[in-house]
Amino acid sequence: MKIKNVIAASTAGLVLLAGLAALAQSKPEETEVWAPTPAKVTPAQTAGGAPSDAVVLFDGHDLDQWVASQDKSPAGWTVADGVITVNKARGNIETKRAFRDYQLHLEWRVPADITGTGQARGNSGVFLASTGPRDQGYEVQILDSYENATYVNGQAGSVYKQHPPLVNASRAPGQWQTYDIVWRAPLFAADGALAKPATVTVIHNGVLVQDNAVLAGETVYIGKPSYNAHGATPIKLQAHGDPSEPISFRNIWVRELAPRP
Template sequence: MIRILLRAFGLVGLFASSSALAQARPEDTEVWNPKPMLVAPAAVVGEAPSGAIVLFDGKSLEQWVSSQDKSPAAWTVANGAVTVDKAKGNIETKRAFQDYQLHLEWLIPADIDGSGQGRGNSGVFLASTGPRDAGYEVQILDSFENQTYVNGQAASVYKQHPPLANASRKPGEWQTYDIVWRAPRFNAAGGLASPATVTVLHNGVLVQDNAVLAGETVYIGKPSYKPHGPAPIKLQAHGDPSRPISFRNIWVRELSPRP
């Protein structure tokens, strides 16, 4: 009779869940192992934490080579920064990377000239798959009061994803990118198993939120994938006529693959 009354008032499930809750313990949902690795943060925001690989320390380009022929990188290093030498072409890291967290800082000259895509144009290629502009590009450009197509402005995944916000500082001020890159995976037959994704913070503002890439960056046409493994990080020497930009404080933390 009691159970019939409880069922009539819809209370059987309530009593059952209350009984189960009484038997559960907080400890049942506590996870103690494996413990996350210890990473000591930098004393200064933006500088490399423990375990990071410093790619540019303001003094030397020893971690970089020419993308064209793998000769030593020959951009200009002075006053703690490296400035693009457009005549020398793109540079890329000696090491290849797969999944990682990247920090870099870049400066559009205060006396920048030009307009649209011809104003401080450069880019960071998150996996350089060829000697020229092959790979996956996050755009660098003066987008402070400088109009262009939105999937080509600063912090866009070039020709794929416009940024969620325009967080650009004015020319003459240093800007930051903090990027989490998850490389694409390919199966044994060379087919795409999982696409690349990227998260970008521009000057501390979220501008790409785990964006899924349709393939490598192309200037004309639709992006597509071709099989590749770990690849270098590349900085672009764009051929536009505006004054060259500079970089400083570049470091990378390699990440384990997602489970």
């Protein structure tokens, strides 16, 4: 019994000494960081608006920031009433500018009178790094997934054929939906070998659906994904070849991010 009391007293003494030592060794000011100060960014005053440091990719008026993916000719999608509507006959479009790491905001809408089922129901996608003129790159799926069954790694909010969304946050057709995406591009060594894989975080309609998901490579429809070395690339929007009615986009902007450590 005496031994237990001695051990308890010793333990209490050690805890007290540790607390006193911590108090003696630091003041609040010693753990305060004052520089460098973060850059000032003015947030948008309206929902979906761009912050002051963003590159506006679509402001509701024209497609000056975009070209056709196939031949880099002027983007041929329809612009009316502040909205882009996919023209499937003209194919995918991509940004004129190339990007690496970034924060992307875009809004999309499936037609209220959409028909079809599964993947043939408002199918499109945003390719976070477009590595070729067709459907090469890394795709976050766009689809009507409100009440439309399909394979889960192909529904809205998925990293196509890699990561299903954590939850289904889809709104009904005819309503605007938002994607807020943080993309960290893959890093490659001088010999082209993968040094660090790509990661993506996706917030769909304010709900986290991809949480720093690690990508196994570029999107492929058949087979396993793999990496091919590349640098900065455009962002691409898909004109999917299914027969369903085309979807629309608005309020697209991007904030370039400093490379990760």
